[in-house]
Amino acid sequence: MSTIYQPLHEHPQLSATDTGLLTAVSAGEARLTPEQGLELLTGAPLHTLGRYADARCRSIHGNHVRSYIIDRNINYTNICTAKCIFCAFKRKGDEHDAYTLEYEELYQKVQELSDIGGTQILMQGGMNPALKLDWYLELLNGIRERFPHVKIHAFSPPELIEFVNFFDPPGSTLIDKVRWVLIKLKEAGMGSLPGGGGEIFAPAVRTKIGLGKCDMNAWLEVMYAAHSLGMFTSASMMYGHIEGYADRIHHMHMVRHWQDKAIRDFGTGELPDAVAFDPTVKKPETGGHYLGFHSWPFQPDNTALGRLPHWPTETDLENDSPFPGDTVAKLDGSGTKDTDPNFGRRLRLAGATEYLRTQAVSRLMLDNLYTIGSSWVTMGPHVGQVALSYGANDMGSVMMEENVVSSAGTTYCLDEAVLCRLIRNAGYIPGQRDTTYDILKTHTDSNSPDLLVKDWSEHRTKRLHIENTKPETTAQLTVGATDS
Numbered sequence: 001m002s003t004i005y006q007p008l009h010e011h012p013q014l015s016a017t018d019t020g021l022l023t024a025v026s027a028g029e030a031r032l033t034p035e036q037g038l039e040l041l042t043g044a045p046l047h048t049l050g051r052y053a054d055a056r057c058r059s060i061h062g063n064h065v066r067s068y069i070i071d072r073n074i075n076y077t078n079i080c081t082a083k084c085i086f087c088a089f090k091r092k093g094d095e096h097d098a099y100t101l102e103y104e105e106l107y108q109k110v111q112e113l114s115d116i117g118g119t120q121i122l123m124q125g126g127m128n129p130a131l132k133l134d135w136y137l138e139l140l141n142g143i144r145e146r147f148p149h150v151k152i153h154a155f156s157p158p159e160l161i162e163f164v165n166f167f168d169p170p171g172s173t174l175i176d177k178v179r180w181v182l183i184k185l186k187e188a189g190m191g192s193l194p195g196g197g198g199e200i201f202a203p204a205v206r207t208k209i210g211l212g213k214c215d216m217n218a219w220l221e222v223m224y225a226a227h228s229l230g231m232f233t234s235a236s237m238m239y240g241h242i243e244g245y246a247d248r249i250h251h252m253h254m255v256r257h258w259q260d261k262a263i264r265d266f267g268t269g270e271l272p273d274a275v276a277f278d279p280t281v282k283k284p285e286t287g288g289h290y291l292g293f294h295s296w297p298f299q300p301d302n303t304a305l306g307r308l309p310h311w312p313t314e315t316d317l318e319n320d321s322p323f324p325g326d327t328v329a330k331l332d333g334s335g336t337k338d339t340d341p342n343f344g345r346r347l348r349l350a351g352a353t354e355y356l357r358t359q360a361v362s363r364l365m366l367d368n369l370y371t372i373g374s375s376w377v378t379m380g381p382h383v384g385q386v387a388l389s390y391g392a393n394d395m396g397s398v399m400m401e402e403n404v405v406s407s408a409g410t411t412y413c414l415d416e417a418v419l420c421r422l423i424r425n426a427g428y429i430p431g432q433r434d435t436t437y438d439i440l441k442t443h444t445d446s447n448s449p450d451l452l453v454k455d456w457s458e459h460r461t462k463r464l465h466i467e468n469t470k471p472e473t474t475a476q477l478t479v480g481a482t483d484s
């Protein structure tokens, strides 16, 4: 298998569809430039993207096992100070359905996860100024004491930035303060930091859709601070709204660039082969970096953003207007909204084909990230299964509960047997993993969760869809729901 951490050379003189280049990229021997990434995303046939993304996936993860995790999304509060127009989850503190879960309710949720063999909670919430640092520390300590076997994958860069605003920690720079908070949370039991709130990094898009949420630099700096403390993180992207194709590539490029930086500055935390299996040799404390990338299309229901006219409108067709997001977007993220008066006023949703294209390009662009996650939660189980042939190596989590993407449209709920069946029917052995993508068990024998099932009618896919009664005041929290 090829390594993902070796420096790679770019070949900017080549067309992205040059088969020699694509073969080298899929073998982990060459790096795509952003220009080549854009050329692939906008021009390559779907089957070509699938073929090379799958080859890259196989070169990293082999031909046999594809993973999943048993975890639980816990959204501890829906009260939030931000005003993201794609969010159907947030509430103001005085709304009738605003909530903050009590410790006992939260412990009960972790208990239910533990009872089905779960290993991780993904805990995220709105940015709630009423919650003090001690509330978080007591909660983390309480979970760790009661459930030492459950890893806590929690919060997100926007939440960390707001923690700094709410807690006023010591430190001379914003990032010093973030580090101080991160150290406290880590000492109390937080294990890793999910990539929520990534959306689209390009400032022109971000300022339109994510009012009150941290900017790209703060997002990336928070992750770098976590990496400096030896923490693993993930990155996310939510697309298919007002952004241009170049914005998606810029987003991936930024993640790749900061991953290079983390690996250069903190190492990978891996030991040389000669001592890797010696239990007396302690792993280095540093080595924090991104472990996975998760991207999914925007879910429009119940959101202000979802009410924009879909491009192309009749006027757009009469004027032969290009999609405004593409007119504005630049590969270096420097696009400005003034370039097109209709920027932010047209929606270009992404369906299954667009999802597979984007995911395949992410596998090819993000040569230094270990995992690409399938987003069956938003795309449905069968597109999620096909995603395993478009660069994804991980099916994410069983879904015990989902509050966030469900608020903005239909999402799906699968149990372990169905997840294993989907992986097996795609041609792989299902492997249950932990937070750091180590395989805990592979399901090869007749005791496998899917092979024990006699009657599949008991395991029908459940659809989650929470009807929203106040669409004008609410909006979708992308943190968490599909990000593990």
Ligand code: SF4
Binding pocket: 080, 081, 082, 083, 084, 087, 088, 089, 090, 125, 126, 127, 158, 213, 475, 476, 477, 478, 479
């Ligand atoms: S997406 Fe997150 S930060 Fe934005 S409004 Fe919703 S809960 Fe708040």
